[in-house]
Amino acid sequence: MSLDDDLIAAHLRGDKQALVDLYERAAHLTQDVDSACFFATQAYIFALDCAHPKTMGLHQFLCLHGREE
Amino acid sequence: MTDTLASVRQPVNTANGLPNEHYIDPKTYDEERRAVLFATWAGLAVAADVPENGDAVPIDFAGMPILLLRDRDGQVRVFQNTCRHRGMILVEEPRKIEGAIRCPYHSWCYSTKGDLVSTPHVGGPGQNTHPNIKRSELGLTEIRSYVWRDVVWVNIDGTAPEFVDAMAGPIERWAEFEKPLYHGGADSKFTLSVKSNWKLAVENYCESYHLPWVHPGLNSYSRLEDHYNIEEYGQYSGQGTLVYRQLKSETGATFPDFDGLSSKWHTAAEYLAVYPNVLLGAHRDHAFAIILMPQGPEETHEHIHLYYPSPDTDDALRAKNAELWKVVFEEDIFVVEGMQRGRHGVNFDGGRFSPAMDGPTHCFHDWVAARVQDYRGPAKAAE
Numbered sequence: 001m002s003l004d005d006d007l008i009a010a011h012l013r014g015d016k017q018a019l020v021d022l023y024e025r026a027a028h029l030t031q032d033v034d035s036a037c038f039f040a041t042q043a044y045i046f047a048l049d050c051a052h053p054k055t056m057g058l059h060q061f062l063c064l065h066g067r068e069e
Numbered sequence: 070m071t072d073t074l075a076s077v078r079q080p081v082n083t084a085n086g087l088p089n090e091h092y093i094d095p096k097t098y099d100e101e102r103r104a105v106l107f108a109t110w111a112g113l114a115v116a117a118d119v120p121e122n123g124d125a126v127p128i129d130f131a132g133m134p135i136l137l138l139r140d141r142d143g144q145v146r147v148f149q150n151t152c153r154h155r156g157m158i159l160v161e162e163p164r165k166i167e168g169a170i171r172c173p174y175h176s177w178c179y180s181t182k183g184d185l186v187s188t189p190h191v192g193g194p195g196q197n198t199h200p201n202i203k204r205s206e207l208g209l210t211e212i213r214s215y216v217w218r219d220v221v222w223v224n225i226d227g228t229a230p231e232f233v234d235a236m237a238g239p240i241e242r243w244a245e246f247e248k249p250l251y252h253g254g255a256d257s258k259f260t261l262s263v264k265s266n267w268k269l270a271v272e273n274y275c276e277s278y279h280l281p282w283v284h285p286g287l288n289s290y291s292r293l294e295d296h297y298n299i300e301e302y303g304q305y306s307g308q309g310t311l312v313y314r315q316l317k318s319e320t321g322a323t324f325p326d327f328d329g330l331s332s333k334w335h336t337a338a339e340y341l342a343v344y345p346n347v348l349l350g351a352h353r354d355h356a357f358a359i360i361l362m363p364q365g366p367e368e369t370h371e372h373i374h375l376y377y378p379s380p381d382t383d384d385a386l387r388a389k390n391a392e393l394w395k396v397v398f399e400e401d402i403f404v405v406e407g408m409q410r411g412r413h414g415v416n417f418d419g420g421r422f423s424p425a426m427d428g429p430t431h432c433f434h435d436w437v438a439a440r441v442q443d444y445r446g447p448a449k450a451a452e
Contacts (some may be wrong), residue, residue: 038301040195045176048168050167051167051168067198069198069204
């Protein structure tokens with residue numbers, strides 16, 4: 001299955017933990033900063049939702065690129 | 070337009086009750102919603118509904134979407150259950166908030182303290198800030214709340230005096246009962262749905278006049294003449310009994326007593342209607358709270374919760390006590406539903422009160438009428 005397929009399946013399951021990991025992976029795979037920040041935002045929001053241990057790291061990444069406060 | 074409430078505010082001997090429209094008319098219901106339920110300290114729920122940090126319960130309070138939750142530090146908080154972005158309902162079902170409250174629409178996120186913590190893509194894809202979106206100004210709208218006797222009281226419109234001032238009367242009256250209350254758990258709560266305006270449940274609760282007719286079992290040991298009226302005009306009303314007998318198990322065991330009660334309470338019990346919509350009972354060995362949740366002019370949900378002086382009480386005795394009270398409260402259903410149907414009689418004039426027995430009920434009518442008159446204002450009332 002592709003990353004896209006995994007993401008859609010995780011959305012359908014409402015699996016927030018998986019969504020954090022999958023969107024984070026999508027952020028790492030792209031070379032484009034805007035795209036990376038888009039995916040990192042998705043990961044960050046689901047991390048906030050489920051109190052995921054990656055919340056702080058994602059927040060720092062977005063702040064580093066001027067995308068979050 | 071004449072002031073239809075003037076006759077309600079006469080002394081009990083000559084007063085009429087609230088007119089029919091206060092029970093059946095949607096426009097008057099909406100007026101009372103604002104004047105009586107939203108402008109005062111009303112009961113919303115009990116703190117036991119959110120026992121653990123992060124527990125969140127959406128509540129429809131007379132059409133107002135409310136979110137009751139216990140924040141991450143254990144404080145009970147009440148918010149408008151509406152996202153500050155596009156007005157989406159935030160929480161649809163009771164659940165645990167693990168981290169943030171995430172709006173299901175565009176995923177704006179709030180902390181359990183109501184702070185807006187993220188606004189994804191608000192400045193464009195991957196840009197989560199915008200100069201015009203000031204998070205410090207866009208937190209959840211918090212509703213004034215106060216927990217007393219485990220009831221979560223709310224003042225929706227924010228105009229009521231401080232809770233301890235507004236409720237000084239009942240707080241002082243029951244100062245001896247200011248002890249820890251322990252909810253009896255799943256077997257000590259139940260909900261009754263009645264086809265009646267919420268006020269009729271208050272009116273029936275706060276008088277003892279009906280006991281020998283509607284609760285003959287109760288009256289067999291606690292006779293009408295053992296009761297007294299509680300009438301504090303402008304504040305609260307209810308009834309008391311001088312003959313309270315403790316429930317006993319087959320082995321003669323009883324619930325423990327609340328610590329430090331004076332001897333008066335060894336055989337006495339009181340039942341207060343704390344306006345607008347909370348009915349409280351206090352006995353030496355248990356207490357209860359009933360929250361009346363209006364579902365419209367002609368339907369009410371009664372949420373009943375039983376409390377004890379100790380977290381460890383006998384399961385069977387607790388279940389027996391809950392069943393006893395359930396029978397009593399179910400016996401009242403035909404009365405409040407019958408009075409509701411009776412108010413579709415177009416020639417009913419609000420009825421008259423027994424000067425001797427109906428004082429507590431008139432006290433409530435007088436209070437409601439005063440709130441509505443204040444809301445309408447002197448000019449409108451005189452039209």
